[in-house]
Each structure stands twice: as C-alpha cells, then as structure tokens.
Amino acid sequence: MNDSSEKQSGLSVLDRPNSYIGKTVPRPNLGRLMQGRGQYVSDMVLPRMAHVVFLRSPYAHARILKIDATEAKAMPGVIAVVTGAELAKVITPWVGVLSHLKGLKSAPQHAIATDRACWQGEAVAAIVATGRALAEDAAELVSVDYEELVPVTDMRTALDPETPVIHPELGDNLAFERNLDAGAVDQAFKDSDEVVEAKFVFGRHTGVTLEPRAVLADWNSGEERLTVYLGTQAPHMVQNIAAMHLGLDEAQVRVVCKDVGGSFGIKVHIYADEMATLALSKLLRRPVKFVADRVESFNTDIHARDHVCKARIGVSKNGTINAFEIDDVTGIGPYSMYPRTSAIEANQVINLVGGPYTTQNYRARTRVVFQNKNVTCQYRGVGHPIACSITEGLVDLAAQRIGMDPIEIRRRNLIRDDAYPCGSPSGLKFEALSHHASLDKLIAMMNYDALRAEQAELRKRGIYRGIGIASFIEVTNPSAAFYGVGGARISSQDGVAVRLDATGRVICQTSITEQGQGSESLTAQIVGSVLGVSMGRVRVILGDTDNTPYGGGTWASRGAGIGGEAALQAAKVLRKNILDVAAAILQAKPHDLDIIDNAVVDVQGGQQRIELHELARVVYFRPDTLPPGFQPELMATRHFVPREYPFAFTNGIQASWLEVDTQAGFIKLLKHWVVEDCGTIINPQLVDEQIRGGVVQGLGAALYEHCIYDERGQLTNANMADYLVPMSGEMPDIDVGHIVSPTLDGELGAKGAGEAGTAAAAAAVTNAVNDALSPFNVTVTEIPLTPRVILTALGRI
Amino acid sequence: MTNPTPISLTVNGESVSAQVLPRLNLADFLREHLGLTGTHVGCEHGVCGACTVRVNGDIVRACLLLAVQAEDASVETIEGLSDSGEISDLQAAFQNRNALQCGYCTPGMLMAAQDILTHEPQADREQIREHLSGNYCRCTGYHAIVDAVEATARARSGQAR
Ligand code: FES
Ligand code: FES
Numbered sequence: 001m002n003d004s005s006e007k008q009s010g011l012s013v014l015d016r017p018n019s020y021i022g023k024t025v026p027r028p029n030l031g032r033l034m035q036g037r038g039q040y041v042s043d044m045v046l047p048r049m050a051h052v053v054f055l056r057s058p059y060a061h062a063r064i065l066k067i068d069a070t071e072a073k074a075m076p077g078v079i080a081v082v083t084g085a086e087l088a089k090v091i092t093p094w095v096g097v098l099s100h101l102k103g104l105k106s107a108p109q110h111a112i113a114t115d116r117a118c119w120q121g122e123a124v125a126a127i128v129a130t131g132r133a134l135a136e137d138a139a140e141l142v143s144v145d146y147e148e149l150v151p152v153t154d155m156r157t158a159l160d161p162e163t164p165v166i167h168p169e170l171g172d173n174l175a176f177e178r179n180l181d182a183g184a185v186d187q188a189f190k191d192s193d194e195v196v197e198a199k200f201v202f203g204r205h206t207g208v209t210l211e212p213r214a215v216l217a218d219w220n221s222g223e224e225r226l227t228v229y230l231g232t233q234a235p236h237m238v239q240n241i242a243a244m245h246l247g248l249d250e251a252q253v254r255v256v257c258k259d260v261g262g263s264f265g266i267k268v269h270i271y272a273d274e275m276a277t278l279a280l281s282k283l284l285r286r287p288v289k290f291v292a293d294r295v296e297s298f299n300t301d302i303h304a305r306d307h308v309c310k311a312r313i314g315v316s317k318n319g320t321i322n323a324f325e326i327d328d329v330t331g332i333g334p335y336s337m338y339p340r341t342s343a344i345e346a347n348q349v350i351n352l353v354g355g356p357y358t359t360q361n362y363r364a365r366t367r368v369v370f371q372n373k374n375v376t377c378q379y380r381g382v383g384h385p386i387a388c389s390i391t392e393g394l395v396d397l398a399a400q401r402i403g404m405d406p407i408e409i410r411r412r413n414l415i416r417d418d419a420y421p422c423g424s425p426s427g428l429k430f431e432a433l434s435h436h437a438s439l440d441k442l443i444a445m446m447n448y449d450a451l452r453a454e455q456a457e458l459r460k461r462g463i464y465r466g467i468g469i470a471s472f473i474e475v476t477n478p479s480a481a482f483y484g485v486g487g488a489r490i491s492s493q494d495g496v497a498v499r500l501d502a503t504g505r506v507i508c509q510t511s512i513t514e515q516g517q518g519s520e521s522l523t524a525q526i527v528g529s530v531l532g533v534s535m536g537r538v539r540v541i542l543g544d545t546d547n548t549p550y551g552g553g554t555w556a557s558r559g560a561g562i563g564g565e566a567a568l569q570a571a572k573v574l575r576k577n578i579l580d581v582a583a584a585i586l587q588a589k590p591h592d593l594d595i596i597d598n599a600v601v602d603v604q605g606g607q608q609r610i611e612l613h614e615l616a617r618v619v620y621f622r623p624d625t626l627p628p629g630f631q632p633e634l635m636a637t638r639h640f641v642p643r644e645y646p647f648a649f650t651n652g653i654q655a656s657w658l659e660v661d662t663q664a665g666f667i668k669l670l671k672h673w674v675v676e677d678c679g680t681i682i683n684p685q686l687v688d689e690q691i692r693g694g695v696v697q698g699l700g701a702a703l704y705e706h707c708i709y710d711e712r713g714q715l716t717n718a719n720m721a722d723y724l725v726p727m728s729g730e731m732p733d734i735d736v737g738h739i740v741s742p743t744l745d746g747e748l749g750a751k752g753a754g755e756a757g758t759a760a761a762a763a764a765v766t767n768a769v770n771d772a773l774s775p776f777n778v779t780v781t782e783i784p785l786t787p788r789v790i791l792t793a794l795g796r797i
Numbered sequence: 798m799t800n801p802t803p804i805s806l807t808v809n810g811e812s813v814s815a816q817v818l819p820r821l822n823l824a825d826f827l828r829e830h831l832g833l834t835g836t837h838v839g840c841e842h843g844v845c846g847a848c849t850v851r852v853n854g855d856i857v858r859a860c861l862l863l864a865v866q867a868e869d870a871s872v873e874t875i876e877g878l879s880d881s882g883e884i885s886d887l888q889a890a891f892q893n894r895n896a897l898q899c900g901y902c903t904p905g906m907l908m909a910a911q912d913i914l915t916h917e918p919q920a921d922r923e924q925i926r927e928h929l930s931g932n933y934c935r936c937t938g939y940h941a942i943v944d945a946v947e948a949t950a951r952a953r954s955g956q957a958r
Contacts, residue, residue: 026892033900034888034907036835036875043834133820210839210847210901210935261837261901262935294840516898516936689895689941696938720844720933728939729930733922757938 013530013572013747014680017596020525020535024685027521028535029514038259041214041231046287049216050079052280053135054273054290055125055142056299057117060151060372060713061166064115064144067125072141077130080284081142084112084124091279092245094270096336098486101343104176104368106336107167111245111276116149118166118334119374120714121299123273126280128288151372151713155331156308158369166334166370175336176343176368180350182425183361188323192314196397200390201782204306205705207379208725211261212292213301215274217281226253228278231260233268233513234553239545240489241270241339242278257543260515264380264697266301267515268555270338273300298718303707304345304379306331307386311353313394314361319404319412323361324354326390330368333375339488342376343368348383348475351426353391355473356435356651357413362425372713380697381758382556384474392470392763393781396770406469406767407448410439414471428473431644433651434739435471438675441737442469442653446673451657459775465670466772468656470763473649476557476678476752477743481646492641494558495549496566498527498574499635502620504598504613506531506538508570511551512563513543517754518686519559523567525682526748530571531578532595533612549637557752560682561648565746566640573636581632582615585625640746648743648751652676654695656764657732660772662794665787667703667769669732676756679742680749687753688736694757695734700726702762706784806867808833809877817864824848824859826867827874835875835904839933846932849905850874856912875904884911887949896945898936906932910946918954922947 014021032038057064069081093108112123125142129135150164157163158173165173189195216229226248232238235255243250260267277290292300307330314322328349332342346366354362399409414435415422423429442448448467455465483490497509508527512519524538531538542548551566552558579590582600586593586609594603599611618625619632626632642648657671674691681687704724708716717723742749762783769790770779778793791797801816808831815830824841827833827850839847841860848859851873878884884907890896897903906929913920913928920928925946926939934942 027895030892030895030897030900031888033897034891034903035879036833036904038900039834040837040901042838043828133818208933208935210845210899210933211837212839260899261839262899264935294842516900518895518898685895689898689937692938692940693898693936694938697935719842720840721842725933725935726939727930727933728926728943731926731939733943734938734940 016529016532019529021529022681022684024683025521025525025535027518028524029520033259040211040259040261041216041229042211042291044216044229046216046218049287049289050128050130050284051132051135052126052128052277052288052290053132053139054123055127055139055144057113057120057122057124059117059146059148060120060153061149062117062146063149064113064117064124065147066145067142069125069142072127072138075138075141077134078138079128079130082126082280082283084110084114087112087126087276087279088114090246090283091275094245094338096338096341098341098483098488100486101176101341101347104336104341104343105170106175107170109272109335109338111272111279119372121296121374123276126276128280128284153371153373153709153711153713155306155329155369155371158331158371159367166372173370174367175332175370176346178347178350178366180362180364180426185323185325185361185363188361189314192322193317194398194401195312195314196394196401197312198393198397198779198781200309200311200393202305202307202386203784204303204707205701206298206301206303206707207264207266209262209264209266212294212297213267213271213274214291215277216287216289217278218287219281219285221285224252226278226282228253228255230255230257230274231263231267232257233263233515233555234490235513235543235545236511236550236553237490245275246279246282255545257513263515265378265382265555269302269340269377271300294720295718298707298723299374299715302337302377302379303374304376305386306376307349309390311390311394313398315398315402317402319402319409321357321359321395321398321413323359324391324394325363326353328366330366331371331373332368333373334370335375337375337377339490340378340483344378345383349387351428352383352387352473355387355424355428356415356471358415360425373709380694381755384472384755384759385698385701385762388470388472388760389763389766392767396767397779407443410469410471414439428649429645430649431743432741433473433649434677434741435651437739438651438653438677441739442655442673442675445675445735445737446655463659464662464772465657465659466768466770468764468766468768468771469653470760470767471653472760473651474557474752474756474759475647476650477561477642477648478556478558479642479646482556491550491552493639494551494563494566495637495639496563496570497549497635497637498570500574500578500612500616502616504611504616506533507541508538508567509541509548510563510567511549511553512559513554515554517554517559517690518683519554519563521686522560522564522682526564526567527571530568531575533598537598549639557754560750561752562640562642564682564750565748566638568748569638569640570636573638574634577633577636578615581619582610584627584630585610585615585618642745644745648745650676650678650751650756652756654760654764656768658765658768658772660769660790665790667785669699669730671732672734674734674757675737675739676753677739677741678753678756679740679751681738681740682750690753691736691757692734694755695761696726696731698758698761699731699765702765702783703785802865804865804868806869807871809873819863819865821864822860823862823864823867826864827859833874833876837901837904846909847902847905849908849932851908856908875907878911886952887911887914890945890949894941894945894948896937896941902932902934906934906942914946914950914953918950920950
C-alpha cells in the first residue's frame with residue numbers, strides 16, 4: 001500500500017523528483033581526506049599505547065632452535081619480548097580451510113611461529129616497547145638460532161617425490177585439486193580444424209596499498225573488552241575470529257574501521273601479525289599498535305596470482321570455438337590463508353575460463369601447492385585476470401591461426417544478448433549479460449577501423465602498434481555460496497538502519513565499509529532519493545561493530561549491490577513510517593502524501609504540507625499532540641542478501657592500444673577503453689573511477705609488478721624502488737562506457753563494478769602486444785611483460 | 798648520536814622548538830611530535846611521495862629529510878595549505894572530479910600538484926603526468942587526478958588573464 005503514491009505518479013521508488021540515482025554527486029567525506037584530517041589507523045594514538053615490532057625469519061624455511069632476548073629485555077623502554085610459544089598461551093592457532101572446497105587441506109598456523117618458520121618474513125618474536133624506533137633497536141639485540149631447512153620454492157616441482165614435504169603430517173604439498181569435465185571435450189577437439197596450445201605464466205604480485213597494514217588493539221581489563229582499530233573490509237568477520245582465537249565472547253570484541261589507505265582485498269584477511277598484536281594487548285593489558293613498514297608489507301601482505309597454466313582451444317575454420325581445456329598449477333605459500341583460504345583463486349580460474357563464450361565443452365584441472373614463500377590469497381579480481389588472460393589469449397591465437405579478425409571471432413562466439421538466462425559449463429548461472437552490445441559500443445568508442453588503418457600505416461614505417469581486445473565476466477554480489485556454505489562465519493547479507501533525527505536529518509548505519517570506493521556516497525544517494533531528503537542531510541555511519549547492523553562489509557564487489565539494496569529497503573520503510581506520522585498530524589491519508597525536498601507534500605498539486613524537521617519536532621517533543629494510541633517509528637532497519645542467483649555476473653570488454661619498442665623491449669600504453677555492464681548505476685563517476693583504478697592495477701600486473709623470489713625463497717625486490725608500480729607518467733587515459741542490464745534480484749538492480757577493470761586489463765594488453773608483434777611471428781603469454789620477456793620472445797637476448 | 802638535539806623551525810607559520818633525536822626524520826617529527834598526521838608515510842624511502850611537504854617553498858620528501866636538517870626552515874604541510882586557503886580551488890577540483898579514493902596519497906599529491914601549478918601554470922596533460930610521476934596512487938589510476946589538476950590550471954590561467 002505504501003507504494004500507491006509512487007504508482008499514482010508513475011514513478012518507481014528510485015525514479016523520483018530530485019533523485020540522486022544515476023547522478024554524479026561528489027562524495028560527502030572528501031574534505032576531511034583532502035585537508036589531511038582523515039584518521040587512518042597509522043595516525044591513531046591512545047594513552048599508554050605501546051608499539052610492537054616483529055622479528056622475522058630471514059630464511060624461507062628454518063627450525064627455530066633458540067631465542068635469546070635477555071639483552072633486548074634489559075633495554076630501557078622495552079616492555080616485553082614475546083616468542084611464539086609464549087603467545088600461544090593467549091591465542092590459538094587456525095587452519096585456513098573451507099568445507100565446500102573438497103579436499104582442501106592446510107596446517108595449523110600460529111600468530112607467531114612456534115618452532116619453525118615457513119617463509120622469509122614469518123614473525124618469530126614480538127618486541128613491544130614505548131616507541132617504534134626503540135622496539136626496532138631492541139629487535140636487533142634479540143638473537144635467534146636457526147637450523148636452515150630445505151625450502152620448497154618451485155611450484156612446478158612441489159609435487160615431485162624428491163621434493164621435501166613442507167608439512168609432513170599432510171602427506172604431500174598438494175593443498176587442493178579440482179577437476180572439471182563438461183560436454184564432450186575430446187570429440188570437440190577432434191572435430192576442430194585447428195587446435196592451438198599455449199602456456200600462460202602469471203607472476204606473483206601484491207596489492208601495495210599506500211597505507212601499509214596497521215592495527216591498534218586496546219584490551220581494557222576493567223571492561224574485559226578488546227577494541228580493535230583496523231583498516232579492514234570486513235569488521236564483523238574480524239570480530240568473530242578475534243574472539244574465537246582469544247577465547248573471548250564476540251560481545252567482548254569491538255572492531256572499529258576508520259579511514260583506510262587502500263585495501264583491494266589485501267585488508268580482508270586475518271594476518272598472523274595482526275592477531276599477535278591483539279593477543280599482546282590482552283597479555284600486556286594495554287593498547288598495542290602495529291604498523292607494517294614497506295619491507296614487511298612486501299613480505300607479509302598477501303600475494304596473488306602465481307599461476308602457470310597450459311591451455312588449448314579448438315576452433316573450426318568458420319570461427320566456431322569448439323572447446324577449451326586448461327591445466328593450471330599455482331603456488332600459495334606454506335599455509336592456506338585464513339579464513340577465506342588460498343584455493344579460491346584457482347577455483348575461480350576454473351569457474352571463469354571460457355565464461356563469455358557459447359561452447360559447452362570444457363575440461364579443467366587446477367592444482368594448488370604449498371611452497372616456502374609468502375602466502376597468496378584473494379586480491380582484487382580474484383582469478384579473473386588469470387581466467388580472462390587465458391581465455392582471451394586463446395581466442396586471439398585461434399583467430400590468428402584461422403586468419404580471422406579478433407572482433408569477428410568474438411562476434412561469432414560470445415553468448416548472444418537474448419540468450420539469457422543461461423549457464424556455463426562450469427555451472428555458473430547468468431541472469432542477463434550484454435557481450436554483443438558491449439562489443440559494439442567498444443568498437444564505436446575506439447573507432448576500431450581507423451585504428452587498424454593507422455596501425456597498418458605506421459607499420460610501414462617500422463612502428464609497431466597493437467590493438468588488444470578482451471571480453472570478460474565478473475562475479476559480483478556473492479551470496480552465501482562463496483564462504484558461508486563452507487562453514488566460515490563471513491556474512492553474505494548486509495544491514496542498514498535509517499532514522500530521522502529530531503532536526504529532520506537522517507542518520508544511516510550500514511554494515512558495508514568504506515575504503516574509498518564511495519560506500520558512504522552511494523548509501524546517502526539511495527537513502528536521500530527514496531526518502532526525498534537532500535543528500536547533505538544524510539549522515540552515514542559505517543565500520544564499527546558496536547554501531548552498525550551485522551553484515552559482510554565491502555569485498556567481492558558487493559557493497560553497492562547488497563548494501564545498497566538494504567539501504568533502499570530500509571529507507572522505504574522509514575518513508576512509509578514518516579508518511580504515517582504526517583497523515584496523523586495532517587489528518588490526511590498516507591497515500592495522498594509524498595516527501596520531496598525535505599518536506600511532506602500533497603501528491604496532487606505538490607503543495608508543501610509539513611517540513612520534516614517540524615514533523616520530527618512533533619514526534620520527539622510533542623507526542624502528546626498525536627492521536628491516542630499512535631506510536632511513530634522514525635527508525636527502520638532492513639537486511640538483504642540475493643537469493644535468486646548465487647552471484648550477480650557482470651560483463652564487459654576492454655581494449656588496449658599500445659606501441660612496442662622492438663629494440664629496447666619497452667611497451668608504451670597509448671590508450672585504454674572499457675565498456676562494462678554493472679546494472680543500475682548509482683553514481684556514474686564513482687563507477688568510472690572504480691573501473692579506471694581497477695584497470696591501472698591490472699596494467700601494473702601486465703607490465704611491471706612482480707614479487708621476484710630466488711631459488712632459496714628470498715624475496716629479492718621487497719621495496720618500492722625495486723617492485724615497480726604504475727605511476728602517472730606511464731599510464732594512459734582510460735575511456736569508460738556502459739551498458740545497463742539491471743539484476744532483478746533486488747529492487748535496486750545494481751551489480752558490482754570494483755573488479756571489472758582489473759579483470760581484463762592484462763589480457764587486453766597482452767593481446768595488443770601480440771598484435772603489435774605479429775609481423776615477427778612471436779607470441780608472448782607471460783606477465784609481467786617486461787623488456788626481458790619481449791626481447792626474449794623477439795630472439796634479441 | 799643518541800642524545801636529543803634542540804631544533805627550531807617554522808611549521809605552517811608557527812614557531813616550533815623541540816628536542817629531537819638526530820635520527821628522527823621530518824615526516825615522523827611532523828606526525829608524532831606535532832600531530833600533523835596529514836603528512837603520510839607510505840614507503841619511508843623516498844619513493845612513493847605520500848610524505849611530500851614544502852620546505853622553504855620547495856617540495857621535498859619528508860621521510861628523506863632529518864628533522865635536524867629542517868633547523869631554521871619554513872615547513873608547510875597539507876594542514877597549512879588547507880587552512881590558508883591556498884589550494885581551495887585545487888581541492889574543489891579534486892572533489893568534483895573524484896580525484897581521490899582512499900585519500901592516503903592525496904595530501905602529497907596536492908602538494909606536488911600545487912607545485913606544478915605554481916611553477917608551470919601552462920602545463921599540459923603530459924607535463925602534469927610527468928610532474929606527478931613521483932607520487933604513487935594505488936586507487937585512482939591517475940586519470941581523474943590529471944583531470945583535476947588540468948582543470949585547476951585552466952581555471953587559474955583564465956582568472957589571471
Ligand atoms: S614515505 Fe616518503 S616518499 Fe614514501
Ligand atoms: S586515493 Fe588511495 S592511494 Fe591515491
């Protein structure tokens with residue numbers, strides 16, 4: 001009934017006068033950040049706060065024989081030196097497995113290594129002092145006797161019988177294996193005119209958030225409560241896990257997340273050193289702060305990718321793709337990361353390869369192996385850049401083999417836009433995608449034919465430019481299918497509470513978090529639009545387990561789709577409640593009233609009847625004037641999780657235009673285009689900037705970023721001078737376009753957009769490089785595409 | 798070596814005297830001694846630009862300068878530039894263009910941007926990209942930042958004419 005006014009005026013709940021949906025409005029919280037008034041964990045100071053510094057193993061694999069901290073403990077200002085065994089009395093170890101990833105195994109991991117260090121950088125002791133520099137001085141005085149063990153560093157030989165087993169109790173170095181065989185793969189290859197094979201290599205890289213990981217833990221023994229200030233994407237998950245391993249009740253743990261200096265999946269995990277900091281606060285009964293330095297970040301922030309994948313594609317002369325097959329292996333470090341596990345990326349690769357295309361013939365195997373390097377886990381794009389690079393690389397190779405334009409082969413094989421709903425051979429369900437509309441739009445945006453002409457012209461002059469195309473699908477809005485079904489207490493639902501305060505302003509508490517994507521903005525936009533309240537009057541509170549509804553947080557491109565829908569539903573209820581109050585005050589019928597521009601108005605004629613601040617005044621201070629028995633409710637809470645589809649898939653396509661210096665091996669990016677379909681767009685600018693940021697992370701992986709380990713398991717470039725990241729001078733302008741296919745799983749229709757950019761950027765670049773190098777008859781299928789890789793392919797070195 | 802040394806300098810126009818360890822860098826001095834946490838620390842070895850501040854009018858990396866080297870200097874931080882209104886138009890352009898996401902690079906980025914706007918007011922996109930190449934941003938992909946700086950350059954030169 002409460003929708004009747006909207007029905008009368010012919011407007012949906014989002015499509016109202018002064019709606020903010022679909023509009024570019026500036027984010028409300030930027031002033032603080034631009035003036036240096038943000039509050040990141042690294043900025044925080046508490047009374048009696050101590051600083052912890054971790055002494056870390058210099059070896060990839062070593063037994064800890066003896067730790068002597070006598071001298072360090074005697075230093076003035078040193079509060080404690082704590083070993084793994086000592087800390088284990090306060091905090092229990094964990095095992096990073098999920099029950100739905102059948103067969104996934106891992107070994108118990110301690111907050112601080114107890115008897116053995118399994119990667120270079122694993123903490124072996126904690127030094128707590130009154131200052132960070134002092135703790136670092138003291139750390140130098142702690143002596144550790146190690147017995148070096150043979151490290152397992154090459155994932156390709158990790159399963160060989162002669163390779164030592166890192167955790168003997170597990171039997172072998174295989175953490176997880178998954179096999180899939182769908183359709184009639186052998187027959188499809190037999191029926192193909194051409195079968196093209198390639199080996200794809202994906203270097204290890206990492207997130208390099210500009211603010212390193214930081215945590216401030218404050219155990220208040222008087223309250224028996226632990227407050228954890230942490231830049232995390234999932235506060236309730238951290239609350240649950242901290243409580244579980246510290247022997248506390250969840251109610252005894254509060255997680256507060258203020259400003260976060262970048263996350264991208266890096267800050268959604270449970271890190272051993274952060275858990276150790278929590279335990280130290282409890283042990284020492286005072287606030288303890290840990291801020292990773294950059295070397296520690298490189299050695300301990302999760303790494304990602306590190307896959308080697310043999311793959312092949314079968315194609316007919318007419319361009320029909322008949323089958324895909326992959327055999328993938330990935331090295332994840334010595335433990336499966338907790339609690340999301342390190343098998344998800346490989347699992348995603350299997351799920352996603354071939355995803356945009358019609359063929360139902362698909363065989364895949366992945367093996368996830370342990371090694372003595374830093375752990376890998378979910379980083380922006382999780383599996384997508386790998387699956388996309390393999391798929392799109394194969395499609396281009398097939399096109400090249402049969403002499404077909406890369407656009408044409410995609411036209412012939414991408415799932416038709418009118419074929420939905422449908423599914424993939426790996427079992428994915430697609431509600432509504434727009435591969436062909438996206439392709440058409442991309443071609444128009446980039447002026448494909450003109451670029452081809454320019455390319456041909458320049459080639460005559462010895463200038464080698466290339467065009468690379470990559471279609472993709474992206475998993476967004478995950479339901480419980482991601483983690484919940486596997487037994488992890490990671491919520492897939494989110495909640496939003498909205499209330500009208502006594503001055504007619506709106507306060508909104510949401511369980512999603514903000515790391516710069518614009519969660520606050522999109523929440524305020526939705527709530528303001530539904531309520532008819534100006535955005536400037538909506539204040540959003542997030543990132544505090546004491547003060548928000550329970551929910552998952554912001555990861556896996558879920559904030560807008562899931563948190564946004566909860567905000568929409570909560571605001572609808574509040575709106576109804578406000579109109580009920582207005583009707584009582586005005587002796588009118590609720591459905592004859594609407595809220596526009598912070599005031600209740602007549603639906604007919606639009607005349608203003610009562611301003612919201614006046615309505616709130618009556619409710620809060622003169623309830624005696626309301627009809628007897630009428631109780632206003634100016635606060636409403638709603639929760640949401642998608643139920644129709646386990647994931648809301650999005651799709652899109654990217655193109656890269658670049659030049660290869662065939663003498664020096666350098667690649668110059670000239671331009672990049674993206675068309676993507678994230679359903680309803682709440683704020684076009686925020687979506688575009690998510691895409692651009694994501695693209696550049698993908699470009700970094702494509703060209704520069706690489707955690708380079710030597711054969712002894714030493715990370716050789718653990719600093720920002722040697723680990724190259726994209727800087728503004730090397731990055732191109734990025735044009736973004738959209739197709740809109742809303743999800744019907746919810747009223748808002750929004751799907752995620754945070755990882756689309758990362759998904760296909762490397763694939764587009766690699767395809768463009770191969771296109772540029774086609775006159776030389778060479779193919780590169782390894783990233784990062786460093787000058788060495790290019791020159792090796794060209795036979796110049 | 799380990800004894801505190803007295804220093805006096807001007808920070809955002811205020812005279813400051815302090816006793817500091819000779820090894821203390823300027824970024825930590827600003828953040829920990831003066832509570833000016835707008836100067837961020839990203840790498841502590843001069844690569845990321847998050848700690849960019851102005852010393853005697855020039856932009857420098859506060860993590861590469863010792864506090865004792867700033868003796869008698871005039872140091873300006875993001876807090877100072879914000880309070881004086883010197884970069885309010887640039888900040889407005891950043892806001893309109895959503896040229897920041899997490900905001901961690903932003904104080905340093907604004908410092909570097911104001912530097913090129915001051916010294917090369919006619920800079921084009923390419924020059925802006927070049928000038929900002931010492932400031933790492935993981936979130937934005939730079940496009941929006943370049944747009945915001947370019948828009949400010951155009952607006953300022955429009956006013957100057
Ligand atoms: S912290 Fe100074 S340049 Fe990175
Ligand atoms: S906005 Fe996050 S690093 Fe630039």
